[in-house]
Amino acid sequence: MAVVYCEFFHSYLCPQLKTxxxxxxxxxxxxxxxxxxxxxxxxxxxIINGAVADxxxxxxxxxxxxxxxxxxxxxxxxxxxAELADKKEEFLASxxxxxxxxxxxxxxxxxxxxxxxxxxxxxxxxxxxxxTLGDFNELADDICGIAEYVASAQTADVNLFI
Amino acid sequence: MTTEELKNLKTDKVVDARGSACPGPLMATKKxxxxxxxxxxxxxxxxxxxxxxxxxxxxxxKGFEYLGDILEDGYFxxxxxx
Numbered sequence: 041m042a043v044v045y046c047e048f049f050h051s052y053l054c055p056q057l058k059t060x061x062x063x064x065x066x067x068x069x070x071x072x073x074x075x076x077x078x079x080x081x082x083x084x085x086x087i088i089n090g091a092v093a094d095x096x097x098x099x100x101x102x103x104x105x106x107x108x109x110x111x112x113x114x115x116x117x118x119x120x121x122a123e124l125a126d127k128k129e130e131f132l133a134s135x136x137x138x139x140x141x142x143x144x145x146x147x148x149x150x151x152x153x154x155x156x157x158x159x160x161x162x163x164x165x166x167x168x169x170x171x172t173l174g175d176f177n178e179l180a181d182d183i184c185g186i187a188e189y190v191a192s193a194q195t196a197d198v199n200l201f202i
Numbered sequence: 203m204t205t206e207e208l209k210n211l212k213t214d215k216v217v218d219a220r221g222s223a224c225p226g227p228l229m230a231t232k233k234x235x236x237x238x239x240x241x242x243x244x245x246x247x248x249x250x251x252x253x254x255x256x257x258x259x260x261x262x263x264k265g266f267e268y269l270g271d272i273l274e275d276g277y278f279x280x281x282x283x284x
Contacts, residue, residue: 089225093232093260138223153229 066155068097070196072189076105077123078143079131084202085146092154096197100158101189102180107164109143110176118142147179159184203270208281211269214242220249220277227253228260231282235266238284243269249277257282 069091122128219227227248258268269281
């Protein structure tokens with residue numbers, strides 16, 4: 041959420057107030073992140089960086105396969121759950137040659153530069169034996185239920201299922 | 203601005219994002235411009251072809267003034283006034 045101090049409102053509309061705060065809600069992107077494949081996670085990383093550059097708040101709800109990629113023991117796996125097996129090697133080689141960040145580096149960068157929250161679906165966690173936040177990598181902010189995603193998506197300006 | 207005017211422009215900050223792929227140059231620009239004062243000029247160097255459309259659109263949307271760009275050998279120089 042951005043807070044803007046507006047001199048115009050202060051002097052023109054509300055002369056009786058010493059300062060006026062005009063609160064502007066940042067635009068919001070919600071993502072239902074079902075995939076656990078590194079290729080789609082890389083694309084997600086690019087998208088959320090773009091959203092952050094545009095000062096959007098981002099809330100990511102990590103669903104079934106996604107939760108597997110976020111498990112602590114899968115940190116550092118470069119070809120996790122590759123979706124298109126026949127393109128995997130070519131894709132990986134190209135990413136390395138172009139020095140493209142890994143999906144986790146993209147997510148980390150977006151979190152450092154903006155307001156990005158990542159929630160692991162409680163059911164998905166259980167499926168992969170992740171019962172507490174400590175079972176997931178450091179990107180995860182909390183474990184939540186589906187109602188939170190549905191409520192958040194209703195107030196989002198952009199909602200994606202990946 | 204014309205290419206000649208851009209070449210003679212006094213810039214306050216230069217961001218060299220050459221070699222970085224989308225959205226690297228955009229993120230580097232955002233980071234650098236956040237530390238600048240209003241009225242200052244930033245020069246962004248990028249070899250990513252998408253930057254030439256991406257950064258001007260972003261800059262205008264954020265309320266900055268896009269001054270123009272110069273095509274060099276294999277990269278762009280883009281100029282934005284905060």
